[in-house]
Amino acid sequence: MIDFFNYLINGFLQGQIYALLALGFMVIYRASKVFNFAQGELMMLGAYAVWTLTVGVNLPLWLAIPLAFVCAVAYGWLIERLFFERLVGESVFSMVMVTIGLVILIRGVVLVVWGAADKSFPVLLPPAPLIVGEMIFPSNLVIGAALTLVVTLAMSWFFNRTRMGLTLTAVAEEPSTAISLGISVKRAVTLAWMMGSVIATAGAMVLLSGRSITVQTADLALASLPVALLAGLESIGGLILAGAIVGIVQALVAAYVDPVIGGSASSIVPFVFMLLILLVRPTGLFGWRHVERV
Amino acid sequence: MDPSGTFFTHYAGDRSLVRTRAQWACLALLLLVLATLPWWASERWVSIGYTTFITAVAVVGLQICTGYAGQINLGQSAFMGVGAYGAALAMAAGWDALAALLIGGMGAALFGVMFGLTAARIKGFYLALTTIAAQALFHFLVLNLPQGWLGGAGGLHVEAVTVLGISLGSDRAIYWFSYAVLIVMTLGALGIVRSRHGRSFEAVRDDDVAAGMMGIPVAATKARAFLVSSFYAGVAGGLWVVALRHVSVEQFTLFNAIWMIAMVIVGGLGSIVGALVGTAMIQLAREGVTSLGPSFVQWVPAVGQDFVFAAMNVLLGTVIILFLLFEPKGVMHRVQITKKAYRLWPFPY
Numbered sequence: 001m002i003d004f005f006n007y008l009i010n011g012f013l014q015g016q017i018y019a020l021l022a023l024g025f026m027v028i029y030r031a032s033k034v035f036n037f038a039q040g041e042l043m044m045l046g047a048y049a050v051w052t053l054t055v056g057v058n059l060p061l062w063l064a065i066p067l068a069f070v071c072a073v074a075y076g077w078l079i080e081r082l083f084f085e086r087l088v089g090e091s092v093f094s095m096v097m098v099t100i101g102l103v104i105l106i107r108g109v110v111l112v113v114w115g116a117a118d119k120s121f122p123v124l125l126p127p128a129p130l131i132v133g134e135m136i137f138p139s140n141l142v143i144g145a146a147l148t149l150v151v152t153l154a155m156s157w158f159f160n161r162t163r164m165g166l167t168l169t170a171v172a173e174e175p176s177t178a179i180s181l182g183i184s185v186k187r188a189v190t191l192a193w194m195m196g197s198v199i200a201t202a203g204a205m206v207l208l209s210g211r212s213i214t215v216q217t218a219d220l221a222l223a224s225l226p227v228a229l230l231a232g233l234e235s236i237g238g239l240i241l242a243g244a245i246v247g248i249v250q251a252l253v254a255a256y257v258d259p260v261i262g263g264s265a266s267s268i269v270p271f272v273f274m275l276l277i278l279l280v281r282p283t284g285l286f287g288w289r290h291v292e293r294v
Numbered sequence: 295m296d297p298s299g300t301f302f303t304h305y306a307g308d309r310s311l312v313r314t315r316a317q318w319a320c321l322a323l324l325l326l327v328l329a330t331l332p333w334w335a336s337e338r339w340v341s342i343g344y345t346t347f348i349t350a351v352a353v354v355g356l357q358i359c360t361g362y363a364g365q366i367n368l369g370q371s372a373f374m375g376v377g378a379y380g381a382a383l384a385m386a387a388g389w390d391a392l393a394a395l396l397i398g399g400m401g402a403a404l405f406g407v408m409f410g411l412t413a414a415r416i417k418g419f420y421l422a423l424t425t426i427a428a429q430a431l432f433h434f435l436v437l438n439l440p441q442g443w444l445g446g447a448g449g450l451h452v453e454a455v456t457v458l459g460i461s462l463g464s465d466r467a468i469y470w471f472s473y474a475v476l477i478v479m480t481l482g483a484l485g486i487v488r489s490r491h492g493r494s495f496e497a498v499r500d501d502d503v504a505a506g507m508m509g510i511p512v513a514a515t516k517a518r519a520f521l522v523s524s525f526y527a528g529v530a531g532g533l534w535v536v537a538l539r540h541v542s543v544e545q546f547t548l549f550n551a552i553w554m555i556a557m558v559i560v561g562g563l564g565s566i567v568g569a570l571v572g573t574a575m576i577q578l579a580r581e582g583v584t585s586l587g588p589s590f591v592q593w594v595p596a597v598g599q600d601f602v603f604a605a606m607n608v609l610l611g612t613v614i615i616l617f618l619l620f621e622p623k624g625v626m627h628r629v630q631i632t633k634k635a636y637r638l639w640p641f642p643y
Contacts, residue, residue: 108610
């Protein structure tokens with residue numbers, strides 16, 4: 001029985017890490033209606049920035065981590081300035097296509113700058129497990145989950161309660177109306193990409209702490225996709241619940257089904273689960289229903 | 295528009311694809327050059343040729359799904375993989391290559407239509423994103439089904455391939471076979487997009503609510519687009535097995551699917567010829583960098599081999615984004631504009 005609770009809680013914590021990665025997708029979606037296929041690549045870029053600052057230049061952690069976030073803001077801004085600024089007013093379809101181009105571009109840039117060899121990512125979070133009674137929690141997951149909760153709630157508050165956040169929502173819903181109301185679409189989209197990059201970097205720090213990174217690291221972000229879709233692409237607060245559900249289901253399948261079938265069914269469960277939920281609730285758990293007019 | 299002096303007295307003429315004698319001549323010349331290529335070009339070109347043909351089959355399918363029906367499809371590479379495994383199993387059982395291609399295509403179509411059917415409930419980006427699940431499912435199934443079925447991580451190997459009794463052992467034979475298949479598949483695609491189905495694809499792409507009101511079954515149309523698209527991917531996967539005689543799971547990645555989307559974008563969304571042009575351009579550019587890379591390293595030894603390959607991704611990624619920013623309708627659109635301007639010259643319209 002204690003095992004069961006262990007799986008449950010560890011699944012919950014792991015799910016929150018996915019939720020942090022999914023938050024990166026969502027922030028950009030909420031502010032520009034663009035689903036960023038290059039979110040994994042942003043995370044990878046953040047990971048390499050952290051690597052360069054800590055291992056490459058050998059800065060102390062207290063300096064390297066804020067600097068990594070500054071870098072994230074910088075390349076978020078750069079991506080918007082180079083590509084998305086020109087697409088204001090174009091269809092969402094072409095913006096999404098640009099993010100697909102970004103996947104190829106960022107992977108290339110990373111290969112050019114850092115090469116294809118594995119890099120070992122510094123240990124940012126303490127690896128020692130936290131033991132409470134008979135329960136064991138990896139403390140990096142606990143810290144990661146706590147960070148996710150804080151960031152997610154902060155973002156949820158930002159988008160739903162602050163003037164700036166509501167401005168971003170307005171821009172996403174109807175850019176031309178937003179412009180005519182005196183909202184700067186360019187500034188809103190820039191802010192979205194900066195936040196997306198910063199959250200991706202935070203996700204990289206939590207997820208990759210103590211692991212090795214290559215170009216393939218970017219694929220890890222896809223594991224967070226079911227969480228984003230399950231929550232509904234608009235609902236930031238819903239991520240916490242969606243992350244918990246996906247994480248727990250995955251952990252239970254990994255614990256009880258994988259040994260029986262002798263394979264890694266747990267890797268596929270989030271996707272299958274997501275498909276089933278979407279068939280019942282096409283906009284995810286908390287996504288917005290849109291009334292369509294012709 | 296047609297050049298001055300070209301007009302048709304029959305409906306058949308008005309709906310023809312090749313409209314003037316000059317166009318017929320150019321087309322025939324192109325087909326002839328490609329058909330005779332193995333006789334006068336080096337082996338390297340032959341292998342570049344058939345890889346391009348094989349990719350083109352999958353990209354034409356993707357064009358129908360993404361360019362015509364407007365459904366972003368990130369599962370094309372996985373669908374190709376399913377087709378490849380299906381065809382490999384059929385060929386290993388000693389079936390003819392043509393039958394194996396059909397098996398591969400139908401297997402992939404069955405897998406693909408599962409994602410299309412979700413269109414009955416899921417709309418818009420949610421639908422596009424679920425196709426990523428195709429990739430995850432494909433990987434999982436291949437790696438976790440019993441070793442005896444699909445060979446697990448080691449993949450499947452096919453000994454000999456024959457089509458109608460002719461052995462497809464040499465590169466030339468593979469070249470002609472994939473060329474013939476590409477021509478048939480392209481003709482099929484041109485037929486589909488001009489038919490009732492093609493028109494309903496375009497209607498759904500442009501506005502699915504309006505299309506529904508006009509009596510087009512929207513969900514069924516989207517499912518059909520996925521069906522056609524994954525059938526094409528499956529046939530391409532079958533050709534892949536014919537060419538390489540080996541199929542394993544890491545040959546079909548999400549990154550490949552992204553490249554296919556890039557080919558569609560460069561060629562031009564909503565044009566079958568564009569899909570062919572885009573595939574040829576990107577494949578040739580990739581091959582060009584791959585084969586020029588070593589000699590570039592010889593001139594400038596300071597840059598390593600790895601750098602050149604990495605730089606290729608940067609270059610092509612930039613090209614794709616530049617296309618989206620400055621030529622979002624692709625090469626074919628520009629060609630059409632230029633052609634029209636040339637025919638109207640010196641008048642503006």
